Amino acid sequence: MSAQIRTVLGDIAPAYLGITDSHDHLFFRSPTLPGQELDDPAAALVELKAFAALGGRAVAQWTPWGLGPRLDELPDLSRQSGVHVIAATGMHQARHYDPTELTPVYDGLTELFIRELTGPGIRAGMIKISGAYHHLDEHTRHVARAAAAAHHATDSPIGIHLEAGSAALEMLELLSDTHGIRPQRIILGHLHRFPDTRIHRRAAEVGAYLAFDGPSRAHHNTDWRLLDILAALTDAGHTHRILLGGDTVTATARSTADGPGMPFLLTTLRPRIERELGPDIATAIFIDNPASAFAANWRSR
Template sequence: MTAAIRTVLGDIPPEELGVCDAHDHLFISSPALPGQELDDAAAALTELNAFAALGGRAVVQWTPWGMGPRTEELPALSRQSGVHVISATGMHQGRHYDPGELERVRGTLADLFIRELTSAPVKAGMIKVAGAHHHLDAHARHVMAAAAEAHHATGAPIGVHLEAGSAALDVIDLLCGTHGVPPHRVILGHLSRFPDTGIHRRAAEAGVFLAFDGPSRAHHATDWRLLDSLAALADAGHAHQVLLGADTVTRSARSSADGPGMPFLLSGLRPRIERELGPDFASAMFTENPARAFAVRWRQP
């Protein structure tokens, strides 16, 4: 069985992925964030085109089920921009959902995730889950158990929203320890929001992928620590496990609205990474590592 990356236009070999924004959003909505929806397809295409103009070739949308991923619109955006798009199934923190909706699907989450990964008209290529701040609440544990079941049925990678970058080791213990998910199938997101290089190193030693993202989030004020965190991982021999994404989650963060957006990864961060950490490390972060993180020997349950 050959490994493939599942995009919204179908499965592709890993070597076709190209330069990748490994964590972002083209569409997203939540009752917890009124008025901050990303729901404009034309604006999403503008962002993809700007990313492609700088050499970007792939974007991973981490918007899970129930948060307005508008999955049916992603194939057209991918075709029009020439950018591969990977979409997500999964579930975020409970606060992002109507309580009645949560109760309706609570007992069938694994089946829902498996269906979106294997038989939906536009298939997802990953599972998104989320922790709470410095701990895993009951909702997170329930969703992660379902995600692990879906992983074992399909092989899909699991991307984890770490609230403020915290609880990384708790997630590894639960997914990889309790539920037996291979570490290389887990991607920990938002580590730049918790710039503790000791925690990063311990997570990397466990074998997971580490995603640094969010230059769009000015209020987190951790961009200035990013290169230090990346250098520490490279020095410890973990350069092959690091991913980078823009995590654009508000309209004002998009490049078309004078924010950094997706293009900043390539116009701002990549030159600095190449200069300070070397072109080989930059190539690993943007191309080789995401190709391995999202490539799966897919199983059909």
């Protein structure tokens, strides 16, 4: 069976994915962001329709287990907007959870992840895990071990929240060398927050996907370097490793509020990339690369 992308409406061939926001959130809640929850289906639909009106055809929602992914809402939103939605299982940093919620599932994460990837009902199409700031803490190692086991059981891609973009190579070493995951199945997120092009090139050389995401997050203040980073990667022959996403994690970051939201990728970033780097590179970043990064030879244990 050929590789498929697992969406909330079922598996599709990679050729049908289309223009993709490779890292975003339709729903998200965390005790670290009180009062800024993404929990309004109507607002999510408006955002998706605005993205679709610009040619957007797919969104990967990296909201993992326990942070309000609202999986039951996603199929209807996908149908109404015409946008494919890839959901996530996995686990974020411990600080994003109430310990009373975390403790009961902590030692059974592998089974939890596999169930959400392959079980009955709405299925996730990726695993999301997280690193710590410039290091790998015990929580990271515990969740990574479970994610690796779930990956080997299902072939699911793994997306990684890199705290402030740091510890990218350490995460690659943990997953690849320790747990035997091919780098081509790994997506490193938030790399624009740590704009070290040497690290970016090294990660691309071994085969990982590099996700630059977060124009909605004004406090990171590295967006102005994005085109230079992309140019450095393309000049080094790594165009096929690049992904872009919006990473909208607060209600005020949506285009319907005070932020750029999902549409910014297509109103601003894609035209700039086409103009400054070329239309073929834009096509690779928004269409070809996501179709490869999120595809899997799905299997059930």
